[in-house]
Structure formats: structure tokens, C-alpha cells
Amino acid sequence: MLEVRGLRKVYGGHGRTVEAVRDLTFELKAGELACLVGPSGCGKTTLLKCIAGLLAPTSGEVSVHGQRVAGPPADMAVVFQEYGRSLYPWMTVGANVELPLKEKRLVRARRRQLVTDSLAAVGLHDVENAYPWQLSGGMQQRVAIARALAYEPQVLLMDEPFAAVDAQTRADLEDLVRSVWQRFGITLLFVTHDIDEAVYLGERVIVLSASPTVVQHQVTVDLPTERDQLATRSLARFAELRAEIYQQIHQAKAASTADRLAAEALA
Amino acid sequence: MSGPTSVSTGRASPVTLSQPAALQSGTAAHQRRRHLPLGLFGLIGLLLVLELVPRIGLVSPAYLSPTSEIVKTLAGEVGRPSFWIAVWDTVRSWAIGLIIAVIAGTVVGLILGSVGFLRRLTSSLIEFLRPIPSVSLVPLAVLLYGNDIRSKLLLIVYAAFWQVLIQVMYGAHDVDPVAADTARSFRLGRLALLRHVTWPTVLPYFMTGVRLAASVALILAVTGELVIGAPGLGKEIAIAQSSAAIPLVYAYVVTTGLLGVLVNLGARAVERRVLSWHPSVRGEVAA
Amino acid sequence: MTWLLRRATSLAFIVGLPLVVFVALWFGTAGSTNFYLPSMQVIMDSLASDWLGSRLGDDVLPSLARLAMGYLLAAVLGVGLGVLVGLSRPVRQVLEPVLEFFRAIPPPVLVPVLILFAGIGTTMKVFVIASGAVWPILLNSVEGVRAVDPVQLDTARCYRFSRRALLRRVVLPAASPQIFAGLRQALSIAIILMVISEMFAATNGLGFAIVQLQRSFAIPEMWAGIVVLGLLGFVLSILFRFVEDRVLAWHRGLRRAERS
Incomplete structure (x- = not known):
């Protein structure tokens, strides 16, 4: 349904380049709800913009229904973080x-x-x-x-949509996302930096590394389909999944710090 | 004249999402400098077009002189004292008028802005007087002062006064009541309150008012010279036009334009300098 | 009851001072023997008999027609070109210094220049008004379009808006507060240029008439003319605000919501 293959995005500045996304490959089945998490500044927004057809990747490709994305696709909608704007x-x-x-x-x-x-x-x-x-x-x-x-739309992208609302509202909106996803049968890619949110919402969580970004890890969320803010979050399995992802992200951060230190030592 | 220039409307300029923060280290000033060459092309292109259009006969040279001829004429004028006297006449009346307007506008603005009763009392009268076009005072100025510099000053002061008044009034009204109360609780006197609380708040508005008043004052200075015949660049343009010295007309028009650019750049530079320490960069008052 | 009282107070504040000033002028100048400062009564008589009589059609209406044509032309050109320039970064960078220079030229000097091109007829006046008033509109439109929120543009792209819809539904409304700031500035410049172009060379019009009256020492009529010009400026600014309040009601609300 939604395929991201070897996606790479390099920003060219004047005399210097920044590799935001290095090599991303993943895929969403039709009707799936997947969450993308990663440390802050890992190029989540860049990735989302490439998928939405707002930004052309440097190499690699995104396809929807087997059709390569070259501009915003017809049956896709995006919900941005900045609702006010x-x-x-x-x-x-x-x-x-x-x-x-x-x-x-x-x-x-x-x-x-x-x-x-x-x-x-x-x-x-x-x-x-x-x-x-x-x-x-x-x-x-x-x-x-x-x-x-x-x-x-057949595909709905959400870019940290609840980052700017208060906690209670956020919980309500999370349940809303689950319910419309079930009702409308859309394929939903939900980007967040909040691990709890990713586990609570997703059928699958894709963990990204720090920038330059690759897919660090993927976790299938084997929680019951009917989710409840209190009951689901207090399940032992919820805590395990949460810990697993937390560890992965922690590793991603550490790796990138080590990389940077190594690079600086070499320089 | 009424209404200040560009009201900054929106939220703080949004960071383009398509660029990571790391790439946005280039400051605005830096970017400006990098773009200047492009702007230079624009200017050169304009000069070329203005050179060619009369040369190839698209517009008769009797109406539009080629750039080279304007430049030649201007270069000739620059060497003559009469040119500099005209520039001086314009600049002097501009400066005097501006200073009077700024002082009057500031004093009245501070009083009206900080006393709520007076502000309410005068607001309708101000709203009525402000949009009155200052050129409507031309015949009055002629009757009173002839083509003396005072004629120009009347027009300049009337037009520039409102620009300063409105901004200062708004600024004085904007003083944080908590800050004012705090100052009073420390038993600051009226003057100290003005110096340490009111004035710092008013300053950005004041600078905006001065900047707007500066360009309005130049417009009215030239207008006075053009219409009333008070000495200055405007009068020279009128004379050159009536004696069909076309390149000379354009040479003087270009001079007024350069003067305008200087006034704008100067005002903006002063504003930046004065406000560089100021924590808040405010939008202008939509008046 | 308190509501009524409050309304009455605010009305008193609005009418109070202008009324006092008017009455003071009326009685202060009554029986004036100063040649240059006739009594208000005489000025008002002239206003009623002369300016609201034959001069209305001979001078006021032609002036208004020129003003309207010149201002409309400036608005169409300014917004149109401003949007085009604002949308394209390279075009903007090339043209910015050029536009800044044209904006800096004091508009009244355009009068003698445009007389060369267009003679001293109505065309000249319309062009003078348009060419002076266009710059603030143009530059504010450029600035307004440039500052359109990228998220709003991304949203439009995601929903695959046509170019037309993008302009009409997103870019123009988003830039409208800034465009109106330019239009407001342009209005006062347009009035000034209307008067000056008529003072400079004309056979009728407000500016022409006032200068003629002054030269022939018809002082009360001249004063009445000044009052007419003042009223014109006042009425046009009220009209402008009326339109602006309608068009930008959303913007006022948004700002209020952001502040609270």
C-alpha cells in the first residue's frame, strides 16, 4: 500500500550539506495503523514531507498503490502539528x-x-x-x-498532531484517532516523539535512529484491538513494549553521540 | 497624510519546515548581503532599459532622457553650487520640520497617552483632524508666508506631527500597569516614572513614528517647493520642466529619490541602533 | 440603566471636544474683521451656497472621479504585480532595490514628469495618482505574500489546490492584512497627488479651485474649499475603515484570540 524504499534526503546548503535521512525502507499494509517514533531532530518531519510529496527525496522512492509519489498523491491527506497554522x-x-x-x-x-x-x-x-x-x-x-x-483519503499522515495540546485533550484525541481509523478503514501513518502514544495507538511501531536516519527497529504491538486509556496502559505487555522501544531509542541516541565523538576525534 | 506604513501582521516568521535548523544559521543580514548581487542586476537592468527605450525610439527622448544623459547632466549639476544650495534648502526644511513635529508629537502624545481621560476626550478630534490632507493647507500657507520656508514648515509639521503623535500615544497607553504600580510602590516620582518606566516602553513606538514622519516630511518638503515655489529641489524640478530641460528634470527627480533612499536607510539604521538593546521588537500600530 | 449611562458617556466623549472646538471657533470668529480669517458663519455660507452648489459638479466630482480611477488602477497594479513578485524568490531578489528606489522618490515630483508624457488632461492626473499610490500597495503586497505561512501553503498543496484556488483562497487572504496596510497608506498619497496635480495644471477640480480662490483673494470661499478637502479626507478614511473592518474581521478576531 505505502512503500518507502531506500529513501535518502540530503539538504544542500552553500558549501555544506546535511544528510537528514540516510536510508529508510519500510512499508505499510492497506488499513494498517503504524507509528513512527524517533529521537527529536531525527528527520521525522523530513520523512513525512517526502511521503506526502511535498519534498523530493535525494534518492530512493515512495510509492502509494505501487505508484511512485512525485507530488502530493490524490488519495492522501495530512494532519499537521501546527493546527493553528x-x-x-x-x-x-x-x-x-x-x-x-x-x-x-x-x-x-x-x-x-x-x-x-x-x-x-x-x-x-x-x-x-x-x-x-x-x-x-x-x-x-x-x-x-x-x-x-x-x-x-486512503492514506492519512499525521505529523505529531497532539504535541501542542494538553494531556487530557490529548488522551481524547488519541482515542478519536483509533476510532476513526477503525471506522473509515484508512491506512494511517502517525508520527510522534512520544513512546507511550506510539504504543497506545499503533498496530506497529517503527523506531527511527538519530539523524542521519535509518530504521532502527520495528515492533509489532500485540495489544488487544479495543484500547482504553486506563486499562491498556496498565497492561504488563504495554510496559514491556514501552521499555523495549525506550531502550532502542536510547541506543540510537548513544550511537549517534559515539559517532559524532568519533568523527570529531578524527577531524 | 494618515496611517503608518507596513503593519507587521503575522506571527513570528515561521521556520521553513523543509530545511533543518542546522542550515538556518545564516542571519538575515548575511542573506541580504548574499542577495545583493541579484538586486544589483535588477538595478543595472533598469538603467539599461531606461537607456535603450528612448534610444530606439520606443518613447520619444523629448519625454524620457536616456540614462547616460541623465547621469551626465547630474554629474554637471553636482559640480555647481546652485545644486547644493537646492539640496540644502530641501534638507534643512525637512530637518527643522521633522524636529518640530517630533518634539510636539512626543510631548502631546505622552500626555494624551498616559492620561486616560484626556485620551478619551481627544480621540474623536484626532480622528477627525488626522486624515485632513496636509496639501489642503497650501493656499493658507501661501497667504500667511508666501514662498518663505515657513510655508513648507507648516505643511511638513502638520503631516509629520500625526505620525509621531499616534505612535507615542499608543506606546504610552501600552505601559504595563504592573510596572507602573511597582515603580509607584518604590515611591518613584513622576519624572523618574517617565524616565524609567514610560519612556522605555514608548521608545520602539517612538522610533517607528520618527521613521514614518521622516519620509512623510520629505514628501511634504518637496511638495511645498513644487507647488508653492519655496526654494529647494522641488522648485528646481518645476523650473526645469517649464523650460523644457528634460534631462535636468530627471536629474533632479533622481536626486530626490536618492535623498528618499538615504532618509529611509538612515531612519532604519537609527531605529536598529537605538532599539538594539530592546527586548521586544514590536509591530507597528495599525492606526 | 448602567448600559444606557455608559453609552451616553462614550457618546459625550466622542461629540464633546469637536463640538466645543466648533462652538469656540464660531463665536470666536463671529464679526471677525481679519481679512484672512473670516467668521465661521461666512465660511459656512460659502460652503452651502458655493461648494454644495455649482462647484459640486464642476470641481468636486471631477476630482473624485480622478481619485477613484487613479486609486483603483494603483490597487489593481499594486496587488497584481505584488503577488507575482512576492511568489517568486528570484524575481523578488532582483527587483527589491529597484522597488525600494521608486518607493523612495517623493511622489509629487512625478507630476512634472508625467505632464511630459500625458499632457495636462485627466489622463495625466490619473497616472500621477496611480504611479504615486502604487508603491506602498506593491511593496506591502510583496511583503504580505512573502510572509504567507508555509504550513498554510503545504496544506494547500496536500489537498492539491489548483493554482487559481491557491491564489484566491490562500495567498490573497493570507496577505490581505498587509495589503490593506498598503492600501491605507496609498489612499492618503492618492489624495495628496490628486490635489497637487490639480494645483499644478488643471482647468477644474478641488486643488485647482482652491488655488484659484486663493490667488483671487476669495478668502471665505478658499476656506470653505479647505473644509471640503478636509471633509473628503475624513469621509474617505471612514469609508476605508468600514471596508477594512468587514474584510479583515477575521484578522481582528484572530489577533484578539492570540493575545488572550
Whole structure:
């Protein structure tokens, strides 16, 4: 469904280059929910932008449905971390959700239905005529999710979507992600730096190394499908998975520090 | 004249996500310098086009002189005292008018801005007087002062005053009440309060007001010379035009433009210097 | 009751001082024998009989028409070119110093230059107004477009907006606060240029009429003309704010929300 093969991204500056992503290969099956975790600054955002077709990789390729991604693919939607900046403040919530559908050239009746349904699916009622900035941060991110859902994508990318909301809201939104994923049967790639979140949400967790990034480790999350903030998080298995991933990330960091020290010693 | 220039609107300039932080060490100043060559191409390109357009007859040289001729004329003028007298006349009235406007605007602005009652009382009158175009005072200035420098000063001061007043008023109103109360609790006197609490808050607004007033003052100085015939660059342009000395018209127009660039660059440099220590870089007042 | 009181107070504050000033001027100048400073009564009489009479059609309306044409031309050119320049980084870098230079030229000096090209007719005045007012609009549009949030642009790309929709739905609204700042500045420049171009060379118009009245020492009429110009500036700025408040209502709300 979603394949990333040998992805490499080097930023060329004036006279110096930075290798953000070295060699990434992984794949998502149709309808899978996978989480990407990695130490901060490991190029998660770069990777996500390459997958979304917003950034051209230096080498390697991303393909969706076996089709190589050269620009933003038609059946993909992205939810950004910066909800406040990705929703358009000059449009009402309804207009924000509807605009991509207009661009998709859907008829009016269908658009109205999708807007109402998707807003209801994220638990928002009666906010269609409000402006995004009149809502709380959590509600704004719900709107961004509703906009993505209304677009009826097959692949949904989420880039640390809950990094900027408070803990309680965050828990609610995590459950929302699980429930829409199950309901809409989409393929979902969720990027986060929070290990707990990755384990709680994912069917699989892909652990990235520090920059220059490779896939460090992959863990299948064998927790029950029905998850609950209290019950799931207190399972022994949850703690084991969490520890495993934590260790991997710790190793990744240590390795990169050792690398850097070695490089500096050589220089 | 009403309304200050560019209101910075948005959030802090967002970091482009497509570039890792490591690559963004180049400061704005550094980047500016690197882009300057491109801008130089732009300037050279413009000069070339302006040279060629009249030469190949796209526009009659009777309307538009080729660049080379303008430069030649300007070079000739620069060697003559009359040119420098005209420049001096313009610059002097600009400076005097600006200073009067800045002092008056600051004093009135501080008073109105820090006394809530006075601010409320005067706001509607200010809103009414400010948009009155200062050129409407031209006939009055002529009647009162003829083509004396005072005519120009009347126009300059009227236009520049509002720019300073509005910014300073807003700044004085913006003084943190907690800071003011703290100062009072330490029994700071009125003057010390002004010196240590009010003024530092007002300063960025004040600088913005001065910058805006400086460019407005130049516009009105040249206007006065052009329309009233007070001595200065504007008058020289009018004379050159009526005697059909086309290259001379352009030479003087270019001079006023260069003067304008100097005023803008100078004002911005002063603003940066004065505010370099200031913790907050504020947006301008949308007035 | 307190609400009513509050409204009454704020109304008193709004009307208070202007009313006091007007009354003071009215009685202070009553029976004035100063040739240059006629009584308010005489000025108001002239305003009513002269300026609201034949001069309205002969001078005021032609001036307004020139102003409107010149300002609209400047707005269309300024926003159009500003968006084009703002969208392309290389174009911006090449043109920036050139634009800064043109912006720095005091617009009134364009009057004698444009007389060369366009004579002294209405065309000249429209061009003078447009060519002076275009720079603040252009430069603010460039700046506004340049500062459009990259996340907003990425979002538009992800949802595969057409170029047209990208411009109309994202770039223009995002830049609109800055564009309006330029338009506001341009309005006062446009009024100045309207007056100056008419003072310089014209056969009718507000600027022309005021200067003629001053030269023929028709002092009360001249004063009335100055009042008309002042009112024009005032009314146009009120109109502008009215439009701006509608168009940028979202921006005000956003700023309020960000501050709290």
C-alpha cells in the first residue's frame, strides 16, 4: 500500500550539506495503523514531507498503490502539528473542511454531507459557522482531522498532531484517532516523539535512529484491538513494549553521540 | 497624510519546515548581503532599459532622457553650487520640520497617552483632524508666508506631527500597569516614572513614528517647493520642466529619490541602533 | 440603566471636544474683521451656497472621479504585480532595490514628469495618482505574500489546490492584512497627488479651485474649499475603515484570540 524504499534526503546548503535521512525502507499494509517514533531532530518531519510529496527525496522512492509519489498523491491527506497554522483563519470551520472538496469538484449536496458527517465523526457539532480561532486548540485539531476525513483519503499522515495540546485533550484525541481509523478503514501513518502514544495507538511501531536516519527497529504491538486509556496502559505487555522501544531509542541516541565523538576525534 | 506604513501582521516568521535548523544559521543580514548581487542586476537592468527605450525610439527622448544623459547632466549639476544650495534648502526644511513635529508629537502624545481621560476626550478630534490632507493647507500657507520656508514648515509639521503623535500615544497607553504600580510602590516620582518606566516602553513606538514622519516630511518638503515655489529641489524640478530641460528634470527627480533612499536607510539604521538593546521588537500600530 | 449611562458617556466623549472646538471657533470668529480669517458663519455660507452648489459638479466630482480611477488602477497594479513578485524568490531578489528606489522618490515630483508624457488632461492626473499610490500597495503586497505561512501553503498543496484556488483562497487572504496596510497608506498619497496635480495644471477640480480662490483673494470661499478637502479626507478614511473592518474581521478576531 505505502512503500518507502531506500529513501535518502540530503539538504544542500552553500558549501555544506546535511544528510537528514540516510536510508529508510519500510512499508505499510492497506488499513494498517503504524507509528513512527524517533529521537527529536531525527528527520521525522523530513520523512513525512517526502511521503506526502511535498519534498523530493535525494534518492530512493515512495510509492502509494505501487505508484511512485512525485507530488502530493490524490488519495492522501495530512494532519499537521501546527493546527493553528494549517487551518485558514479567514474561513469558517465549515468552509475549511469544504474547500478541499470543492477542489475535488464534488457536487454541493455531497460536500455538505461530507462536512456534516466528518465534523460529527470527530465529535464537533454546531461549530460549522465558527472561525477556527474561536475554538480551543484541541477542537482546532479535531477540525483539521475532520477536514482530512472529509477528503476521503486512503492514506492519512499525521505529523505529531497532539504535541501542542494538553494531556487530557490529548488522551481524547488519541482515542478519536483509533476510532476513526477503525471506522473509515484508512491506512494511517502517525508520527510522534512520544513512546507511550506510539504504543497506545499503533498496530506497529517503527523506531527511527538519530539523524542521519535509518530504521532502527520495528515492533509489532500485540495489544488487544479495543484500547482504553486506563486499562491498556496498565497492561504488563504495554510496559514491556514501552521499555523495549525506550531502550532502542536510547541506543540510537548513544550511537549517534559515539559517532559524532568519533568523527570529531578524527577531524 | 494618515496611517503608518507596513503593519507587521503575522506571527513570528515561521521556520521553513523543509530545511533543518542546522542550515538556518545564516542571519538575515548575511542573506541580504548574499542577495545583493541579484538586486544589483535588477538595478543595472533598469538603467539599461531606461537607456535603450528612448534610444530606439520606443518613447520619444523629448519625454524620457536616456540614462547616460541623465547621469551626465547630474554629474554637471553636482559640480555647481546652485545644486547644493537646492539640496540644502530641501534638507534643512525637512530637518527643522521633522524636529518640530517630533518634539510636539512626543510631548502631546505622552500626555494624551498616559492620561486616560484626556485620551478619551481627544480621540474623536484626532480622528477627525488626522486624515485632513496636509496639501489642503497650501493656499493658507501661501497667504500667511508666501514662498518663505515657513510655508513648507507648516505643511511638513502638520503631516509629520500625526505620525509621531499616534505612535507615542499608543506606546504610552501600552505601559504595563504592573510596572507602573511597582515603580509607584518604590515611591518613584513622576519624572523618574517617565524616565524609567514610560519612556522605555514608548521608545520602539517612538522610533517607528520618527521613521514614518521622516519620509512623510520629505514628501511634504518637496511638495511645498513644487507647488508653492519655496526654494529647494522641488522648485528646481518645476523650473526645469517649464523650460523644457528634460534631462535636468530627471536629474533632479533622481536626486530626490536618492535623498528618499538615504532618509529611509538612515531612519532604519537609527531605529536598529537605538532599539538594539530592546527586548521586544514590536509591530507597528495599525492606526 | 448602567448600559444606557455608559453609552451616553462614550457618546459625550466622542461629540464633546469637536463640538466645543466648533462652538469656540464660531463665536470666536463671529464679526471677525481679519481679512484672512473670516467668521465661521461666512465660511459656512460659502460652503452651502458655493461648494454644495455649482462647484459640486464642476470641481468636486471631477476630482473624485480622478481619485477613484487613479486609486483603483494603483490597487489593481499594486496587488497584481505584488503577488507575482512576492511568489517568486528570484524575481523578488532582483527587483527589491529597484522597488525600494521608486518607493523612495517623493511622489509629487512625478507630476512634472508625467505632464511630459500625458499632457495636462485627466489622463495625466490619473497616472500621477496611480504611479504615486502604487508603491506602498506593491511593496506591502510583496511583503504580505512573502510572509504567507508555509504550513498554510503545504496544506494547500496536500489537498492539491489548483493554482487559481491557491491564489484566491490562500495567498490573497493570507496577505490581505498587509495589503490593506498598503492600501491605507496609498489612499492618503492618492489624495495628496490628486490635489497637487490639480494645483499644478488643471482647468477644474478641488486643488485647482482652491488655488484659484486663493490667488483671487476669495478668502471665505478658499476656506470653505479647505473644509471640503478636509471633509473628503475624513469621509474617505471612514469609508476605508468600514471596508477594512468587514474584510479583515477575521484578522481582528484572530489577533484578539492570540493575545488572550
